[in-house]
Amino acid sequence: xxxxxxxxxxxxxxxxxxxxxxxxxxxxxxxxxxxxxxxxxxxxxxxxxxxxxxxxxxxxxxxxxxxxxxxxxxxxxxxxxxxxxxxxxxxxxxxxxxxxxxxxxxxxxxxxxxxxxxxxxxxxxxxxxxxxxxxxxxxxxxxxxxxxxxxxxxxxxxxxxxxxxxxxxxxxxxxxxxxxxxxxxxxxxxxxxxxxxxxxxxxxxxxxxxxxxxxxxxxxxxxxxxxxxxxxxxxxxxxxxxxxxxxxxxxxxxxxxxxxxxxxxxxxxxxxxxxxxxxxxxxxxxxxxxxxxxxxxxxxxxxxxxxxxxxxxxxxxxxxxxxxxxxxxxxxxxxxxxxxxxxxxxxxxxxxxxxxxxxxxxxxxxxxxxxxxxxxxxxxxxxxxxxx
Numbered sequence: 001x002x003x004x005x006x007x008x009x010x011x012x013x014x015x016x017x018x019x020x021x022x023x024x025x026x027x028x029x030x031x032x033x034x035x036x037x038x039x040x041x042x043x044x045x046x047x048x049x050x051x052x053x054x055x056x057x058x059x060x061x062x063x064x065x066x067x068x069x070x071x072x073x074x075x076x077x078x079x080x081x082x083x084x085x086x087x088x089x090x091x092x093x094x095x096x097x098x099x100x101x102x103x104x105x106x107x108x109x110x111x112x113x114x115x116x117x118x119x120x121x122x123x124x125x126x127x128x129x130x131x132x133x134x135x136x137x138x139x140x141x142x143x144x145x146x147x148x149x150x151x152x153x154x155x156x157x158x159x160x161x162x163x164x165x166x167x168x169x170x171x172x173x174x175x176x177x178x179x180x181x182x183x184x185x186x187x188x189x190x191x192x193x194x195x196x197x198x199x200x201x202x203x204x205x206x207x208x209x210x211x212x213x214x215x216x217x218x219x220x221x222x223x224x225x226x227x228x229x230x231x232x233x234x235x236x237x238x239x240x241x242x243x244x245x246x247x248x249x250x251x252x253x254x255x256x257x258x259x260x261x262x263x264x265x266x267x268x269x270x271x272x273x274x275x276x277x278x279x280x281x282x283x284x285x286x287x288x289x290x291x292x293x294x295x296x297x298x299x300x301x302x303x304x305x306x307x308x309x310x311x312x313x314x315x316x317x318x319x320x321x322x323x324x325x326x327x328x329x330x331x332x333x334x335x336x337x338x339x340x341x342x343x344x345x346x347x348x349x350x351x352x353x354x355x356x357x358x359x360x361x362x363x364x365x366x367x368x369x370x371x372x373x374x375x376x377x378x379x380x381x382x383x384x385x386x387x388x
Contacts, residue, residue: 022358023281023320027270031259033174034278037182038252039361041318043278048174051155052259055234056098056121057244058163058170060180061144063117066129067188068147077111081132091124100125101204101213112203119201119217121233126162137161151183165238174257177244181231181255185246196230197222220268221245225275241267247275254278284316294365295332297349301374302340308368309349315363317353329354332365342371
């Protein structure tokens with residue numbers, strides 16, 4: 001049963017001013033989506049649930065799988081994978097798209113392959129990594145789809161490790177790409193920081209002279225928007241030009257997706273304008289500081305009858321900058337009564353904030369303390385109370 005609390009402790013938040021209307025923005029991209037990771041606020045949505053081929057933006061899913069294996073200790077950055085001649089034969093040359101310029105038979109570390117995928121968008125690097133991890137690309141794609149389902153990509157499916165056109169087997173939505181980007185940043189912050197914002201990467205040598213090949217990161221925000229640090233571009237004739245990006249300024253982190261654009265230049269200008277709009281046309285209104293006791297939740301058959309709900313980080317609602325008015329509503333929502341045992345810091349409830357200008361913004365609340373299971377006599381007493 002879902003419990004909704006309008007606790008007295010939220011009275012101060014209810015009186016905060018909020019903007020009367022969302023600041024206007026328009027984009028030539030046929031598909032666009034932007035979300036504030038801190039508050040959950042959706043700042044812009046245009047055909048965000050329309051299924052589309054992701055092109056190389058699918059590589060974010062390949063990277064997510066690798067990051068997860070690294071975090072769990074099942075894969076090391078230093079692990080070496082060999083480039084199979086058959087893989088090189090298929091994924092080299094102009095017809096194979098973006099490349100890391102791998103050579104047949106060479107051994108490459110997981111760390112270098114990740115740089116080749118993220119910074120260079122290497123189709124060859126994706127397949128070598130996939131085969132090294134799972135034996136075959138189809139087996140690795142199964143891991144991609146399992147992870148996609150686990151993190152909530154409800155309208156997406158992957159058929160390749162690198163997003164190569166596959167007769168519409170690989171299809172995603174902008175909302176799902178944003179969810180994937182947020183999961184990457186949230187679940188693997190150290191790996192994200194280490195790999196996603198490299199301005200360039202050097203691998204391979206030119207024919208003849210043997211000069212080292214350095215390629216620039218295609219991310220249109222890097223070097224153009226302060227705080228930009230990821231994620232991935234994509235382009236095929238079928239998909240057009242797309243980009244999933246993120247930037248952080250003044251404690252606010254935004255994730256954006258644009259897709260279906262007609263040119264490289266359009267992708268750059270639209271991406272920069274979109275992110276700057278999100279960063280400057282909106283602002284954060286503080287609600288509760290990290291560790292602040294927000295409310296209480298009822299606990300069933302626990303060593304205590306309730307548990308405190310606290311903010312796991314500084315919580316703020318996203319509102320338009322400029323014009324202000326009244327009208328915010330705040331509620332605590334959880335599936336209750338909660339069942340013991342509960343661990344301190346466990347995400348057990350949500351703070352849901354509704355403002356006049358957009359959909360509800362949902363932020364996590366965590367348990368303030370441990371709550372163990374009730375002892376025998378407490379369980380008996382609880383049973384008698386339920387009968388009465």
